[in-house]
Amino acid sequence: MATTTTTVPSAGPVAGSRSFLSRLRQGDEIAHIITFLFAVSVVLVTLLLVFDLWQGSALPRHKFGFNFFRTSVWDPIFDHFGALPFIYGTLVTAAVSLVIAVPLGIGAAIFLAELAPARVSDTLEFFIDLLAAVPSVIYGLLGVFIVVPLMRQYIQPALKHSLGFLPLFQGPAYGVGFLTAGIVLAIMVIPYIISVSREVLLSVPRDQREAALSLGATRWESTWKVVVPFARGGILGSIFLALARALGETMAVTMVIGNTPAISASLFSSGYSIAAVIANELTEATSNLHYQSLIELGLVLFLLTFVLNGLARLLIVATSQRGAGMGNA
Amino acid sequence: MKRFAGLLVVVLAAAGVLWADSALSINGAGATFPYPMYSKWFDEYHKKNANLQINYQSIGSGGGIKQVTEGTVDFGATDGPMNDEQLKAYQDKHGSGILHFPTVLGAVVPTYNIPGVTAELNFTPDALAGIFLGKITKWNDPAIADANKGVKLPADDIVVVHRAEGSGTTYCWTDYLSKVSDEWKTKVGKGGSVNWPVGLGGKGNEGVTGTIKNTPDSIGYVELIYAESNKIPYGNVKNASGVFVKASLAAVSAAAAGAAKEMPDDFRVSITNAPGKTAYPISTFTWLLIPEKFSDAAKRDAIKGFVKWMLADGQNYAEALSYAKLPKEVVAKETKAIDKIQ
Amino acid sequence: MNARLRWRKFVSGFMLAMTGVCALVSVSVLFLILGYLVFHGGTSISWNFFTKLPAPVGETGGGMANAIVGSGKLLLIATLIGVPIGFFGAIYLAEFSGSTTAFIVRYAADLLNGVPSIVIGIFAYSLVVLPFKQFSTLSGGFALGLMMIPITLRSTEEFLRAVPNALREAAMALGASKSKTIATVIVPAAYRGILTAILLAFARVAGETAPLLFTAFGNRFWSQGWTQPTAALPEMIYRYAISPYDDWHRQAWAAGLVLLGLILVINIVARAILSRGIAVPRT
Numbered sequence: 001m002a003t004t005t006t007t008v009p010s011a012g013p014v015a016g017s018r019s020f021l022s023r024l025r026q027g028d029e030i031a032h033i034i035t036f037l038f039a040v041s042v043v044l045v046t047l048l049l050v051f052d053l054w055q056g057s058a059l060p061r062h063k064f065g066f067n068f069f070r071t072s073v074w075d076p077i078f079d080h081f082g083a084l085p086f087i088y089g090t091l092v093t094a095a096v097s098l099v100i101a102v103p104l105g106i107g108a109a110i111f112l113a114e115l116a117p118a119r120v121s122d123t124l125e126f127f128i129d130l131l132a133a134v135p136s137v138i139y140g141l142l143g144v145f146i147v148v149p150l151m152r153q154y155i156q157p158a159l160k161h162s163l164g165f166l167p168l169f170q171g172p173a174y175g176v177g178f179l180t181a182g183i184v185l186a187i188m189v190i191p192y193i194i195s196v197s198r199e200v201l202l203s204v205p206r207d208q209r210e211a212a213l214s215l216g217a218t219r220w221e222s223t224w225k226v227v228v229p230f231a232r233g234g235i236l237g238s239i240f241l242a243l244a245r246a247l248g249e250t251m252a253v254t255m256v257i258g259n260t261p262a263i264s265a266s267l268f269s270s271g272y273s274i275a276a277v278i279a280n281e282l283t284e285a286t287s288n289l290h291y292q293s294l295i296e297l298g299l300v301l302f303l304l305t306f307v308l309n310g311l312a313r314l315l316i317v318a319t320s321q322r323g324a325g326m327g328n329a
Numbered sequence: 330m331k332r333f334a335g336l337l338v339v340v341l342a343a344a345g346v347l348w349a350d351s352a353l354s355i356n357g358a359g360a361t362f363p364y365p366m367y368s369k370w371f372d373e374y375h376k377k378n379a380n381l382q383i384n385y386q387s388i389g390s391g392g393g394i395k396q397v398t399e400g401t402v403d404f405g406a407t408d409g410p411m412n413d414e415q416l417k418a419y420q421d422k423h424g425s426g427i428l429h430f431p432t433v434l435g436a437v438v439p440t441y442n443i444p445g446v447t448a449e450l451n452f453t454p455d456a457l458a459g460i461f462l463g464k465i466t467k468w469n470d471p472a473i474a475d476a477n478k479g480v481k482l483p484a485d486d487i488v489v490v491h492r493a494e495g496s497g498t499t500y501c502w503t504d505y506l507s508k509v510s511d512e513w514k515t516k517v518g519k520g521g522s523v524n525w526p527v528g529l530g531g532k533g534n535e536g537v538t539g540t541i542k543n544t545p546d547s548i549g550y551v552e553l554i555y556a557e558s559n560k561i562p563y564g565n566v567k568n569a570s571g572v573f574v575k576a577s578l579a580a581v582s583a584a585a586a587g588a589a590k591e592m593p594d595d596f597r598v599s600i601t602n603a604p605g606k607t608a609y610p611i612s613t614f615t616w617l618l619i620p621e622k623f624s625d626a627a628k629r630d631a632i633k634g635f636v637k638w639m640l641a642d643g644q645n646y647a648e649a650l651s652y653a654k655l656p657k658e659v660v661a662k663e664t665k666a667i668d669k670i671q
Numbered sequence: 672m673n674a675r676l677r678w679r680k681f682v683s684g685f686m687l688a689m690t691g692v693c694a695l696v697s698v699s700v701l702f703l704i705l706g707y708l709v710f711h712g713g714t715s716i717s718w719n720f721f722t723k724l725p726a727p728v729g730e731t732g733g734g735m736a737n738a739i740v741g742s743g744k745l746l747l748i749a750t751l752i753g754v755p756i757g758f759f760g761a762i763y764l765a766e767f768s769g770s771t772t773a774f775i776v777r778y779a780a781d782l783l784n785g786v787p788s789i790v791i792g793i794f795a796y797s798l799v800v801l802p803f804k805q806f807s808t809l810s811g812g813f814a815l816g817l818m819m820i821p822i823t824l825r826s827t828e829e830f831l832r833a834v835p836n837a838l839r840e841a842a843m844a845l846g847a848s849k850s851k852t853i854a855t856v857i858v859p860a861a862y863r864g865i866l867t868a869i870l871l872a873f874a875r876v877a878g879e880t881a882p883l884l885f886t887a888f889g890n891r892f893w894s895q896g897w898t899q900p901t902a903a904l905p906e907m908i909y910r911y912a913i914s915p916y917d918d919w920h921r922q923a924w925a926a927g928l929v930l931l932g933l934i935l936v937i938n939i940v941a942r943a944i945l946s947r948g949i950a951v952p953r954t
Contacts, residue, residue, distance in 0.1 A: 031850035035763035107693030135878020220683035248787025259530030284391030538915035
């Protein structure tokens with residue numbers, strides 16, 4: 001039990017300093033200062049990181065300027081570095097992963113939020129959250145030994161056979177490449193889409209559904225035409241979150257993408273992503289320009305994920321507030 | 330609960346401090362080319378010297394050069410010798426130089442995985458250059474088929490595999506291609522990391538071997554032991570005297586014979602496309618990069634001790650792992666050079 | 672009941688069934704992953720795996736004893752860095768701060784959370800490895816600790832905020848100072864959630880590989896003390912998986928099983944702790 005602290009306010013400096021001292025003795029000021037220092041350290045570390053990236057990429061920024069983003073040559077011998085193949089690879093694999101993960105994820109979220117009884121929904125959600133906890137290198141392991149042979153032996157030839165007229169599915173089937181990396185990424189980001197979309201869908205007020213149903217809509221129509229659009233912002237936010245995760249993924253991608261700085265219309269082609277090239281080349285970039293170009297790539301990746309994460313949170317918060325503010329449970 | 334946590338931290342810290350003093354740890358990094366050899370050596374040497382641990386990480390020759398220059402590792406390893414620019418960079422950074430010590434000789438072989446083909450293919454220099462330039466795209470191209478009459482080559486697309494990171498093996502391969510193909514020399518050049526016209530990237534000799542094993546119709550270049558221990562076929566290469574030579578210890582030693590007599594003082598020498606009827610044209614020395622000056626006397630003595638052992642007993646382990654021993658002249662010269670390490 | 676209505680009803684049933692399929696597919700992926708790991712990894716787990724050091728290249732019989740211990744050491748340092756900063760920072764945000772500072776701190780934490788792990792690796796390399804010219808367990812732990820900070824901070828703050836104000840007011844009415852209230856009333860009330868947050872952050876970084884590539888670096892032997900390079904489970908999985916040696920592949924599966932098993936157990940325990948406690952919002 002604390003000793004009494006409230007001092008009777010009395011005139012005079014002695015009384016005032018006594019109350020400060022007693023506050024100090026009880027540790028409030030110290031607690032305030034200490035916790036403040038810890039909180040500030042978070043800000044300082046983050047600032048230091050951004051500063052480090054900025055400083056560390058000074059050479060290529062001055063030498064190449066914006067051409068860095070338009071050149072597709074990555075030549076350590078002649079010291080020409082362009083980011084285009086890596087940006088391309090990062091974006092393409094992320095796009096492929098979303099094309100697969102978004103329909104699956106939203107479909108599953110709708111099932112969990114609208115159809116499944118609460119117990120089933122919670123249990124399945126539990127398993128899906130576990131999926132989000134699986135580390136990237138394990139996905140890489142499965143990618144190398146299971147997905148790549150599957151792709152090379154069955155899926156890629158099948159796609160070539162049926163859809164080979166599209167430039168997307170032409171070229172030799174290595175097993176590794178943009179498509180494989182996209183598929184592995186899709187598995188990794190589905191949990192994010194499902195869990196956030198499910199929460200957002202659950203927060204849509206009941207009277208929205210009931211109103212639609214009372215007007216004669218089928219269950220599906222009420223879901224797809226009323227509830228989902230209401231939760232549109234949050235669902236979009238979940239997609240941005242998934243995208244941000246897909247862009248920054250390193251291990252799983254470098255193990256299945258083929259590690260070639262190539263830009264190609266075909267999804268079967270092997271490629272490279274920003275994170276993968278940094279992982280492969282950072283410890284050995286002997287020329288300063290090479291090393292700092294890799295840092296600049298890191299800066300680009302950081303900025304991309306930063307913007308996407310920000311947008312994602314805005315959208316999710318905006319939708320949840322709408323849901324909470326409007327109807328009642 | 331708090332008291333327990335506090336006690337735990339103290340115990341661990343103490344353990345950490347005590348632990349830290351029991352053995353000398355030396356860290357090295359670099360080439361994947363001699364990794365099977367080095368891992369065996371450091372393991373054996375540790376058995377003989379229980380309080381010395383030499384931890385070697387195979388991250389590629391480029392990594393070895395960079396990290397030893399940065400000073401984050403005590404020694405480096407590479408099969409592409411440091412060029413003058415890199416030597417100067419080291420000198421500028423540390424105020425003293427860095428020495429190359431050859432350890433063993435090895436061969437870089439063109440290894441492939443063609444369904445239905447188990448024969449040893451013959452590769453001409455033009456064929457190899459053409460394949461890696463992306464100009465020869467099918468296995469049954471005349472440039473390959475003509476040298477392999479009697480072997481049925483499929484009309485499949487060739488999948489080229491190269492290294493994804495900076496590599497001495499790449500240096501040796503591109504050094505050879507630059508010598509035999511002007512187009513390669515001007516278009517791509519020689520180096521640890523080049524702008525490859527075509528191909529998939531594998532990480533380390535290990536990664537390239539793994540990729541070739543898993544990818545039909547592929548061809549890549551790896552150190553001999555990686556092809557042998559994984560039982561993937563590798564081809565014969567036409568040498569400077571016009572003979573198709575299979576990579577072997579004798580052929581590699583033949584390639585080094587000339588250089589052994591003319592070895593420069595800094596031991597940096599290229600033996601690709603060497604003269605001689607029995608010489609294998611894509612051979613190379615591989616080097617340890619050891620700083621001239623060590624601030625830590627214990628580390629310096631440990632490394633000098635290891636190099637002495639490596640030049641004597643260590644050489645006896647080489648042939649079992651398909652690396653060729655160093656020529657006698659080179660061993661003698663190196664033994665004298667050990668004294669340069671201060 | 673006309674044709675159009677029948678069609679609409681059919682579409683409704685069909686689409687809803689499809690969503691069920693989506694959910695089934697998503698969940699079954701988890702079981703497929705576990706199944707493969709158990710099948711391939713289970714057969715490779717041996718006494719050697721847990722007790723032996725790696726064998727020279729190409730030889731069989733090696734193990735990952737040093738990687739298991741190495742991961743443990745890395746995670747210990749990560750926790751020592753990440754948890755205090757996250758915990759005390761959260762106390763500041765929940766109990767002491769004004770709204771502008773709170774906004775800045777939260778924003779910085781979110782920023783840090785969104786940084787790709789490879790970029791954290793670059794930062795740790797240039798901050799801790801290069802200046803000291805040493806790859807080390809400390810630098811690897813530092814990188815992982817950085818990743819733990821935002822997760823711990825935000826979750827702990829939410830759980831602290833969820834403690835009802837009535838408790839705070841009651842403590843004040845009884846004369847307790849603010850720091851005493853926090854220490855003896857608020858934190859104990861939220862402790863389940865805080866423990867969950869720490870466990871989840873721990874599980875998250877236990878599997879990270881990318882930051883370790885340029886910091887912990889890897890070690891074929893026992894790593895001495897805290898300032899030498901060290902092997903770690905995720906990093907060994909990566910190296911062994913891309914190699915051509917079958918024995919290494921088997922070890923990679925075994926390591927994958929051990930790692931995933933550990934992470935899943937921590938996750939399940941964390942959620943169990945949370946669901947037993949007082950009603951706090953799930954993050």
